[in-house]
Every structure is written in C-alpha cells, then in structure tokens.
Amino acid sequence: MRDLQTYKRQGRIITALTAWDALSGAWVEASGCDVALVGDSLAMVSLGHSTTLPVSLEAMMHHAQAVGRAIHRPLLVADLPFLSYQCGPERAMAAAGRFLKETPCQAVKLEGAEPETTAVINRLVRSGIPVMGHLGLTPQSVHRLGWGRQACSAPDQERLRQKALDLQQQGCFALVLEHIPAMLASRLRRELEIPVIGIGAGPDCDGQILVTADLLGLTPSQPPFVKPRLQSTEMFKRELQSWCREQRHQGQTASPPKEDNPPGPGY
Template sequence: MRASDLIRFKQSGRTITMLTAWDALSASVVEEAGADIVLVGDSLAMVSLGHATTLPVTLEQMLLHTQAVCRGLSKPPSEQPLVITDLPFLSYQCGLDRAVAAAGHLLKHSCAGGVKLEGAEPEVVQVIERLVRMGIPVMGHLGLTPQSVHQLGYRRQAKDPVSQERLRLQASELEKAGCFAMVLEHVPEALAGHLRRDLAIPVIGIGAGQNCDGQVSVTADLLGLTPRQPPFSPARLEGRTLGIEALRCWLEEQRQPGADPTTAQPPPGSDC
C-alpha cells in the first residue's frame, strides 16, 4: 500500500480504514483485521507509556514503536497496510531543517511510508511543503489536534460558522501544500461532508460522522482496553474487563492445591 493509493480509493468510492498500533503485537492484530493503514499515533504516549497527554513522547520513542510495529507485520510487503507515523510535539514546530531531519529519521530507520502532523498554521504549511519536496509523504490533521491540548482542550471543534470557514480554508491550504490525505477529528458531520466534497484528497474522520472518505480509530479504544473512552469512539469489546477476569481466573487456579499450569480448563467448582 502506498500513499498514492488512497487518492485512488477516494476516486473509486472505496472507504478507507485506519487503525492505530503501538507495538508488534497490536500491529499483527490490526494487519490481520484488514486495515488499509496502520497509524503509529502519538496516542501511544497514553496507551502504552502511561502519560496523560501526547506531548511527552519523543522522536526516539516514536521511532522505537514504529520499528516494533513494522516488525509485527507479516504479509508480503506489497500486501501490507500503509504505515504512517506521527511526528511528535516539537519535532516539526522548530524550523524546517529540524522537521525534515525528524521525518527523514523516522522513514529512514523504519518501514513507515509517510508521516502525520497536526495543524495548518503558516509555519506548519511551510514544513509540509518542504517535506513533500523532499519526497516525504505527509498526512495532515485538523479539528481537534491533541498536541494543542493546552490551548484547545479535548472539546469538539469548529462548531460556529466562523471557525468552520477557517477550517475549510486550512484544509485547502493543506491540500495545496501537498498532503496526500488528512485526518479530521471531532468536528460536525456536515462540515466533514463539505470537506470531503471540496477536496481531491481523502478526508479520514474520527468523531466527524460518517460523511468522510474513511475512518480512523484508536485500536485500544475499540477493544475497550483503555480506562476511559472518548465520546466518539465507543468500545466494541469489553477487552479490559475480559482480560482482567481471565487473568484473575488463572491466578486463582494456580493457587489451588495440585494446580496444573498447562491446562486451559478451570478447576471443578470454579466461577471462572
């Protein structure tokens, strides 16, 4: 899968699917499930590293996890999903040269086929243009941008006509700068629909309704592994509860006299 394939998917009306992964195990699961894109999102700061926001994750940590995700993919390269990795906070906001070096470092030392970055401020647009000229595919990200949590919070964005028009202009700027696709997070569905129709590049929504070219979700949220769910991504499985219960049962079994650690069956009389 290549970044250019996504524009072809949009043109043919095929829905684009994207899921996050943060290590080899999660990547294997996402690949087997059939996602078009595996996003090594900086959400791994919370999912995997225990931080309260995405801000603390470093470039080297993003590389480490991207490499692990790449090792978790087992299909032939031509059949693997497209791997996109997030540029972390302050890796692209401090000058063009530093941004190119950061993005190139991630792609040079992993199998990632592109990077994602947030926002459409003039400085960010300049970064995108430079990266694209250097041959680095870029996915944009508008709406709720988690790296701006201290300014925007986690609230729904673009709720009034003025901010909606601003976002439409930003989306057009990202397309002109050379983004091959963009994530649109936690904005009204009608606005997402306008952007999908206005733009030639795919609009991949999360909390932006169904009127998008594709959808992305944090895998840990869908599997119910996180203690708290975002309002726009309900769990499809009570994974945390099921996992805790399975482990609790195993621990109880091992505490029984004469327990066999190789058996998959609980002892007689067990609630497990």
C-alpha cells in the same frame, strides 16, 4: 498513497487503525485495513501519560520499528511527536527523514496548519517525504484547545475549511479530521481532491480511523465518539485473576515436596 486517491475516486471507504507495538501491529495487519498509524496516542495507550505531549522522537522511532515488524500490507504512517516539527523546517526534515530511513514507515503525519506548519509540510513534500495532515481536535494542542469538539461556530468552520484547502495545496496526500461537526467533514469530503479520513467526524468521510485500543475496549476511558466493540479490560482482568486463584489453589492442595536424601559418604 496513490491507492488511497483511487479509493476516493471509486467511493471505496478507506479504513485506518493505530498500532503501538508488534502485537497490536499484528492485529492491525490481520484486520485488512488500508492504513496503519503509529500514533503519538501511544503516549497514553502504551506509556501511561495523560496527554500525547511527553512522547519523544526516540520513543516514537522505537515503537514504529516494533510495529513495522508486523505490518506488511497497509500503508504505514507515523505521527511526528510534539516539538519534532514545530521548531523549524530543518529539525522537521531530520525527524521525518529518520522515520523513512530507520523504520518501515512510508509517510508521516503532522497536526495543524499554522503558517509555520505549512512551511514545514511544503519542505517535506518537496524533499520526497509524504505527509498526512490533521485538523480539528489536535491532541498536541490540548492545553490550548482542550478535548472538546472543534469548529462548532460558522467562523471557526470557515477557518478550518481554509486550512484544509491550504494543506491540500501544500501537498498533503490525505487529511485526518478529528472531532468536528459531521456536516463540515461531509462538505470537505466533496470539496477536497485528497482523501478525508474522519475520527469522530461523522460517517460521510472518505475513510475512518480509530485508536485500536479504544475500539477494542482496552483503554480506561473512551472518547465520546468511540463505542468499544468489546469490554476487553474487564475480561482480561477476570481471566488473569482467575488464573492467579487457580495457581494458589493448586499450590495449597499439592503434596509437599519430599526432602532430598542427604549425600552419602564420599559425595
């Protein structure tokens, strides 16, 4: 976390990617990125849900342990899932503490900056648990905010700015800004002392984070701010279909197996 602060001062762009199992963790490790996030986006990427809300604390722990077996160099951060920290500081302490005790994660990420959330962040930080903040499009609030760009009006931008300052005051070591106007993210980058990591927030941030599956073209639908580097899903489908056809063809052309000789007397 101190390295991220140094990178901000030096103007070195911070890179962050998500991982959801040991395989994707190995990809992220090999990428050379600075931060690996076990995001609750795995509810959609890996578990087939339509939102991040259904994933449980136990499931997040399970996936964090798997990712941790492949991650050695990047800072490993885990999302606290829905209802693991919105129900008071005690439950949040227990949930966040488990990530640091039972997985290789070194920090947790929380969404939002309502008074209840900032009280939780203050408690976690004072107890020695590093916290990354997250503002803008917060997927755990999808039923209230939707999936669209956030903070588009001047009043909303000022509210988000105040929340960002509050998260810094409460001790967050970095802040993710998702799907907000680039001008606002650029302003906050210069105003905040902590690193500002954008996702769909324009290029003028201290760092960038993406869902690895989106970046690699592995998801059926892409966010509007992500252009996949590969068309992996179609490529994988073609190769798997080709393999199945090859096996069927080989089975049709192979000689029929010979019948075993019946056992002789006294077998």
